[in-house]
Amino acid sequence: MDRTRSLAGTSRPSRLLAALTAAVLAAGALVASAQTARAADTELARNGGFEAGLDGWSCTAGSGAVVTSPVHGGAKALRATPAGSDNAQCSQTVAVRPGSTYTLSAWVQGSYVYLGATGTGTTDATAWTQSAPSWQQLRTTFTTGAATTSVTLHTHGWYGTGAYHADDVSLLGPDGGPVQPPAAPTGLTAGSATSSSIGLSWAAVPGATGYTVYQGGARALSVSGTSATVTGLTASTAYTFQVTATNTAGESAKSAAVTASTTSGGGTPGGGLPAHALVGYLHASFANGSGYLRMADVPDSWDVIDLAFGEPTSLTSGDIRFRPCPVSECPGVEPAADFKAAIRAKQAAGKKVLISIGGQNGQVQLTTAAARDTFVASVSKIIDEYGLDGLDIDFEGHSLALNTGDTDFRNPTTPVVVNLIAALKTLKARYGPGFVLTMAPETFFVQLGYQYYGSGPWGGQDPRCGAYLPVIHALRDDLTLLHVQDYNSGPIMGLDNQYHSMGGADFHVAMTDMLLTGFPVAGDSARTFPALRPDQVAIGLPASTNAGNGHTAPAEVTKALDCLTKQANCGSYQPHGSRPGLRGLMTWSVNWDRFNGGEFSRNFDAYPWS
Numbered sequence: 001m002d003r004t005r006s007l008a009g010t011s012r013p014s015r016l017l018a019a020l021t022a023a024v025l026a027a028g029a030l031v032a033s034a035q036t037a038r039a040a041d042t043e044l045a046r047n048g049g050f051e052a053g054l055d056g057w058s059c060t061a062g063s064g065a066v067v068t069s070p071v072h073g074g075a076k077a078l079r080a081t082p083a084g085s086d087n088a089q090c091s092q093t094v095a096v097r098p099g100s101t102y103t104l105s106a107w108v109q110g111s112y113v114y115l116g117a118t119g120t121g122t123t124d125a126t127a128w129t130q131s132a133p134s135w136q137q138l139r140t141t142f143t144t145g146a147a148t149t150s151v152t153l154h155t156h157g158w159y160g161t162g163a164y165h166a167d168d169v170s171l172l173g174p175d176g177g178p179v180q181p182p183a184a185p186t187g188l189t190a191g192s193a194t195s196s197s198i199g200l201s202w203a204a205v206p207g208a209t210g211y212t213v214y215q216g217g218a219r220a221l222s223v224s225g226t227s228a229t230v231t232g233l234t235a236s237t238a239y240t241f242q243v244t245a246t247n248t249a250g251e252s253a254k255s256a257a258v259t260a261s262t263t264s265g266g267g268t269p270g271g272g273l274p275a276h277a278l279v280g281y282l283h284a285s286f287a288n289g290s291g292y293l294r295m296a297d298v299p300d301s302w303d304v305i306d307l308a309f310g311e312p313t314s315l316t317s318g319d320i321r322f323r324p325c326p327v328s329e330c331p332g333v334e335p336a337a338d339f340k341a342a343i344r345a346k347q348a349a350g351k352k353v354l355i356s357i358g359g360q361n362g363q364v365q366l367t368t369a370a371a372r373d374t375f376v377a378s379v380s381k382i383i384d385e386y387g388l389d390g391l392d393i394d395f396e397g398h399s400l401a402l403n404t405g406d407t408d409f410r411n412p413t414t415p416v417v418v419n420l421i422a423a424l425k426t427l428k429a430r431y432g433p434g435f436v437l438t439m440a441p442e443t444f445f446v447q448l449g450y451q452y453y454g455s456g457p458w459g460g461q462d463p464r465c466g467a468y469l470p471v472i473h474a475l476r477d478d479l480t481l482l483h484v485q486d487y488n489s490g491p492i493m494g495l496d497n498q499y500h501s502m503g504g505a506d507f508h509v510a511m512t513d514m515l516l517t518g519f520p521v522a523g524d525s526a527r528t529f530p531a532l533r534p535d536q537v538a539i540g541l542p543a544s545t546n547a548g549n550g551h552t553a554p555a556e557v558t559k560a561l562d563c564l565t566k567q568a569n570c571g572s573y574q575p576h577g578s579r580p581g582l583r584g585l586m587t588w589s590v591n592w593d594r595f596n597g598g599e600f601s602r603n604f605d606a607y608p609w610s
Contacts, residue, residue: 275609424475
């Protein structure tokens with residue numbers, strides 16, 4: 001009791017001394033705490049100076065090698081060389097602690113060199129340099145997610161830019177323990193099959209840097225993504241597949257097996273289309289300077305006829321209506337009964353007639369589940385009323401403008417994208433395997449994703465750049481044809497890292513080769529957009545100079561087909577192999593081709609595919 005009174009009566013200087021003492025003690029505790037935190041940071045990158053060769057590192061396509069000059073520190077450094085469709089990515093997986101902050105750095109030389117970490121559970125980290133003629137340090141930080149126990153570090157270059165060098169790669173942060181082999185993949189599913197190939201896909205495995213596909217227990221191929229196509233198979237034969245996940249610690253157990261069969265050799269994969277098809281849009285709901293053309297008068301050259309257009313009653317309603325061109329606008333238009341009879345006659349002759357949704361004025365945004373369901377119901381009504389074979393998606397303008405939050409094309413979250421995917425899958429399931437599903441996006445929405453999808457290494461250009469990529473990827477097993485509009489666009493960069501301009505063979509070869517080869521997606525540099533099958537791809541062109549910017553002369557169209565299907569008659573762009581199974585050509589439009597004397601269709605009919 002007296003002690004308490006004595007403290008209470010302490011003079012003012014004594015109180016100040018006590019306060020200062022307490023502050024010093026607190027500061028000491030903070031210093032000690034900071035020292036403890038710094039002491040907890042550990043160097044987690046294995047062989048970051050490459051003094052032990054490539055130990056701990058895995059480089060795609062054998063692209064990496066250890067050199068003794070130039071080096072930043074020590075006696076060795078990494079030299080990795082992009083080639084073809086490979087960006088020379090070298091990676092390793094390290095164990096980390098959940099909810100912890102890490103600093104990743106490396107010294108690099110070269111043009112367009114990237115450093116990053118994926119699988120963080122939060123926002124993947126990326127640093128890059130456009131040009132580093134001498135050693136330059138790249139540095140970035142990230143925080144792991146609540147359940148993240150491993151991340152994958154990587155460096156990579158870019159296409160057509162030559163070799164890059166990296167040295168002294170460092171990851172500092174709390175030690176997560178030794179890297180463990182990944183878990184076995186789940187969700188292995190067989191997708192599209194032809195007489196000689198079967199497509200497979202599976203769920204991503206945390207901590208995996210690659211996957212190995214097994215066919216009948218034997219290794220078939222290795223890939224970095226979560227899909228693969230096994231080729232060289234025999235027609236009308238059942239095959240069993242499994243897949244494993246790999247990282248620097250080893251290989252997982254095999255997944256559950258899936259069995260799938262190839263189609264018969266005599267079939268025509270792709271919705272019953274001929275091996276090489278000509279696709280054209282028919283101005284069925286409007287007239288312009290090309291004039292109206294009755295369905296019965298569409299020439300036999302056209303294998304797929306897209307009725308242009310079904311349009312929405314409002315931007316976000318999802319309600320689609322098709323209104324045949326009225327007599328007041330289209331003198332000579334046939335009665336509805338004759339129009340439907342002509343459709344049936346075309347189908348009897350082996351042609352496919354689709355309703356095309358969208359066009360320049362038909363912007364559609366399925367922002368809600370209700371709009372999604374209305375879209376399915378209204379499109380189904382059109383298909384049923386006219387007895388059509390399927391659906392073409394020709395969304396342009398702002399239809400996918402709300403795709404601003406997605407940076408992973410494999411896992412979209414934006415409502416307009418998610419709802420569109422769900423609606424198209426529902427329609428495909430409703431009408432069965434014979435349902436023809438095609439898409440006609442502009443290059444802006446597809447190939448420009450190579451540079452600008454998501455945030456992009458340039459800081460982004462437009463939220464719609466590459467906005468079709470999630471839709472195409474999610475529906476690749478259901479998609480009959482993708483015919484990107486290779487017109488009405490500016491120069492686009494190809495896989496050779498060069499810009500190509502409309503109107504020449506090189507442009508069409510470069511744009512089509514991206515679809516048939518696959519390409520890395522900007523803003524998502526660790527993931528590659530997988531290649532489509534050649535039978536799923538047609539080249540989109542305007543039929544005449546009246547039909548759109550980027551008209552390509554018949555001789556240039558022939559050169560493009562020669563280069564893509566035979567790897568002959570190529571210009572400056574060399575494709576990644578020959579694709580004799582390329583499906584064909586699409587044009588805007590049947591009407592403009594007739595207006596131009598049938599030049600486009602005649603050139604297609606005369607082309608020697610073999």
